[in-house]
Amino acid sequence: MSEVRARRPWSLRTRLVVAAVVLIAVVGTVIGTVTTIAFRTYLYGQLDIRLKDVAMRASGPSADGAERLPGDLPHRPPLDFVTGGGTPVGTVGAIVEDDGSVDRAVASTQLEPSGPAPTESPLDAAQTAALAALARDGRPHTVDLPGKGGYRVQYATGVRGSFMVGVPTEDVQDALGTLVLVEVCVTGAGLVAAGIAGTGMVGVALRPLRRVAATATRVSELPLHSGEVALHERVPDAEADPRTEVGQVGAALNRMLGHVGSALAARQESETRVRQFVADAGHELRTPLASIRGYAELTRRGRERSEVGVPPGRRPWGRDSAGPDTRHALGRIEAEATRMTGLVEDLLLLARLDAGRPLSYESTDLSPLVVDAVADARAAGPGHLWRLELPSEPATVHGDGPRLQQVLVNLLANARTHAPPGTTVTARVRPAAARTPQAPGHPPAVLLEVEDDGPGIPAELLPHIFERFARGDASRSRHAGSTGLGLAIVHAVVTAHGGAVTVRSVPGRTVFAVTLPSGPPGPTAPHTSGTYDSQEGHRLITRP
Template sequence: MARIPLRISLVVLAALLVVAGLTVSGILVSRAMREDLFRRVDSQLSAAVQTWARPRDPKLANQRGPASARRPPSNFYVRVALGEGVMVRSNDSGFNPDVRSVEDNPAEHVGPVTVPSVEAGGPEWRVIKSSNPHGESIVAMPLTLVDETASRLVRLQLTVGIVVISLMSLLSYLLVQRSLRPLRRVEETAHAIAEGDLDERVPESSPHTEVGSLANSFNLMLARIQEAFAAVEASERQARASEEKMRRFVADAGHELRTPLTSIKGFAELYQQGAVTDADDAFRRVNDEATRMSLLVSDLMMLAHLDADRPIERAPVKVSELALEAVHSALAAAPDRIVELEAPDPSPVVLGDHPRLMQVLRNLINNAVAHTPPSASIMVSVIENPASHTVRMQVADDGPGLTEEDKKRVFDRFFRGDSSRSRGANGAGNGLGLSIVSALVAAHGGQVGVDSEPGHGATFWVDLPAASAAVGKAAYQSVSS
């Protein structure tokens, strides 16, 4: 049975059960029918020996006996023996029952019993004997009708059984085929998945059936497996990207640190060799390079701090006052530059870290100062957008602008813009200022971006979530007091 398909096994088992049921029911029905027919024949025989076939006075036999007008039906065999030897017979069947066992029985009443025919090939008979003081009567009836009825019933049962079994087998096969169709789909899906197609799924079916429940559970398992594979692949991609990013970061940081270190080492060797004519100038240059290296290390530590997702302080910050402070600091560092401010009063309020947000604005302003010519003007704006519940800080310049490629990478670490963008007195920087801006804005739950076209300046903007009305009002009152 282990090698036989399940659908064939189910159909064969169902057919065997139906055959067994029909056989048992056929036997019971045939037996009951035969017993009922025997009871009817016995009832007719008993009624005959007690009424019209009962032995009577010989004087009245010719008037009321079996040979009178009240002759019994032709399917009866009747033999009446009267006291004075008068014998009355009646038989139209063509066969005679063998009644010797009944005649030899001394009992007054015998039967009904079943006896064969005297002639070969004759039917069986049901016989009854009854005696009284006037004589003895034997009445028999052939069982031809009983046998024919029983035979017809058996043939009918066989015909019906064959039809029922055939229809049942066909319908069972179709039903099993239909019921097991989802299992075949599960098998096909499993083969497809084994070949690498993780997107395959078993068609959904009713969860109230065993096969449907299995299909749904199989789909759920496939979804979990696919999610696990996707998570592993995403983790691997992220790990590769992080590794590549780290390698690039370390290489860039090493390159940036190597330049001031090489300069410091060079001035130190020249000083040791006595080749430095102006010691004060040499030490000034060494100090400048050390300051540059210190700023680079500070920026790297800042980025490492932000990459670790360490929490930042959050307190109400008035953005207009923050922008005003940043503009004053920029004018103090570059008094020859044009830096203007547009900010609403009263000031919009955000929740954030005041020093970090100040660093965001200073980096954006310093970037504009460093990458635009001295004649270019810089506009710092604060814009509140009640519809989106955000506050925008933006720094716009009318310098040479950015190319599309530069716009995509301007916030990458150690990225420096095209050489066509002029460099101011502050120099080119180390390429980390805008990366720090992006990381700080992300830590505050905001967004950063740039709008620019070559030859039409650049506008760097930062959108931060605005504080609620209650928090903003309380913060404003607190700052005002």
Template sequence: MRAWSLRARLVMAVLGLAALGLVLSNVIGIALLRDHLMDRVDGQLQQLTRVSSVKAIQSLTQLPTGWNEVLRKRLAALPAVMIFGPDGTLRSSGSADSGPRPVVGDIEVDVNRTVPGTTGPSWRVRAVRMPDGGTMVFAQSLAELEQTQTAAAAIAVAVSLSVLLLLGLAASTVVRLGLRPLTRMESTAGHIARGDFARRVHAEDPHTEPGRLAIAMNVMLDRLQSEIAARTDSEARMRRFLADASHELRTPLTSVRGFAELHRRGGGDADEAMRRIEDEAARMGVLVNDLLTLAQLDEERPLDRRPVDLLEVAADTIRDARVRVPDRQVRLAGLDGRLTPVSVVGDEARLRQVAANLVGNALCHTPPEASITVKVGSAGRQGVLEISDTGPGIPAEHVPHLFDRLYRVGPGRSRADGGAGLGLAIVAAIVRAHGGRVELDTAPGEGTTFRVLLPGSEVTPSPL
């Protein structure tokens, strides 16, 4: 069975309540009308019994002259007047018109009651005691009352049906207008279900229920669209990462296999072939170690936290760089001009890796004449490690992707221009695990500055 729509249910609910209200009001109204008409009949009978003098009534067919005019008119207006003897036998009866008679039955004096008629409508009767012990019964037909009641009921039914019809049309129109925002939401939801996630629901008035629902739906859609975009972007990065990682591993493996085959055939210099195989193996080892480091950071393993002096870390990194590249200018300076120890709470090995990666990145991507400066200091309660160079800077289109894994500024995949593209990704992951952040200032022709901000010893770092 097909379920009714919300609009149909609302209209039917309104009509049901209205019909119930009309039925109750009509029943009560007709009952009150009947009671009112019955009271009028009872009043006429009671007034007649007070005005009539039973001592003067000898015959109902011939009224003596001089009777009270009111009594004459009352008796003439009554359809039936009956006189019963003391033994209950009917002595005589008279009426204004011949026709149906009431079935009196047991006689009760000075009591108004309703009795059936021989044919047709019911009668209202009242009996009074006569001086001789007999009883005089006045009867009034309720035909007019019942006709009035029937006519009133028919009118009430006709009016109620007309009211319900008009009310149904009005309720349908009002409900349709009231549900128009929901209808628009339904249409928008249909477009969204078909993949149009850019659609939004028009919120007319935030003070109404549909308006608040529309606002909530739009917030939900914004979050859903953001989650879908983030998931799509993550999947794209993962595919790119897998492709780049496969390429990075395939290149040294191809070299190792080639030199091994050359050595097996006895061609070329054996020592040179072994050296190249060793170099490529080392290259693969570095790449695998970097990937393992990122995997461990992604798992959010606990760090070996202890107080670390950033000045000592920076000085050791510069000494290592001068040993590896003695002809490059790498110097140490204070952030505010003074060299003072700056203590932070962190994993010393990881923080040394951050400094080494940033200095190595600067050495790799700047010309020989460019200078590199490592600064250490504090900003508020944060320790600051800053590595800046006077190189060519980084084009703006590459800046948003610098910390992506296996991303390199150079268009090719040759390692002559740098490493595998994991150094900055490792830096960002380590700093994030320490509750800090990495800032970048660069512009073409103006050099590059990487600024690492870490919580100081008095600041509790963010949990992993």
């Protein structure tokens, strides 16, 4: 079976040139047609004037009111107008009798162009019949005389009698044929010239579009699917002028390439963060897993003094019955498992927040949460000075209480871990400055601050402080640092609540500020304004 090949589509350049040539051809045809019609009308008008003059010479004045002259006057032959001066060669004339018949039809003939004067030659029966068949209304008519060609013939009557006179249309037809030939030649030459010039002009006009296409082609050849891609290809400014159609295409392509470049950069940054995240998570998990494996191997191979001399069937079961080495190993296994469980739970929480899992929102007062978190932090870090500043009114927000509690715990743990003993840590709750209009009946946004007078955060770490596994020390030891997920969880939870968290740090003062949207006021509970001092015990020192 033969396959029908699809016709190759025309390029834009070819379509534009063909369209221009066709348009020029249509315009040329219309102009030539109108010119030919006008010229034909003019030539036939001139021929009709000459025919009318010949008819007047043949018939004389009108016979109305005058006596008609006899047609056989010897001194004035009736058909002398055929060969008389001023008439073209080939003029025909015929006498119309009173009964309407045509008699003695003749035509002027000149045998040689430079010979004697024209002479009469009689018309044959067919030619005479063609003259006799014309309407006798006194108006010019076009007739084809057999053997002689086209004639312009008119019926005329006057004092000399009635005649059929005609003049040949050969000269008019020749002039019209010459005009049509010239128009066709000129139009054809113009179309060829228009095609050649149009091809060049369209090629020059489409050159910017080809440059735009070349830019798009170079971009399509870049390996954009993977790796770090530097998308620097752009359409030149000369082809990106929005005042032209091609410039609009170039400008739109540049904007698209800019968006694609931003998206690729964001993708690469995300991939880098993911790779770093996976590497850090693997590093964090490798340490407790290695510890668990080592202590388990030690427990399996170790020999306890308490088991010496005891029959295998009577050896006691349980941890309390194990020897000190086994108990130490089991304790380390439990500690590392607990550490790994906390790390996995933090990773799971971040994954859920990234997936947009909904939180349990309810009206929550931050003051009790802060009091509990500071009390727990004091128990974990007795070497620090813990201070608490609470407002006199409830600081109500619309949020998830356990998650907000985790935010407080992580911020206080961060201060406890990275600030040396003796550092004063202050947890503060107060209304935030209202930057946007609040709903009627709602208090302004609530600001939660955790401030310490420790050594501060390194300046190079501040832009990345809320990233996952971002830590100021290079150590992976739990005793020397942290897993680096605490502040990332703070940022994720606060963002999920529609709030914002910022940090300001200089040596001697570091402040983490959490701004949360206020919620509807909950049940009023007694609040005491003042500060909580860890050196004074578990009580609030009330201001007067």
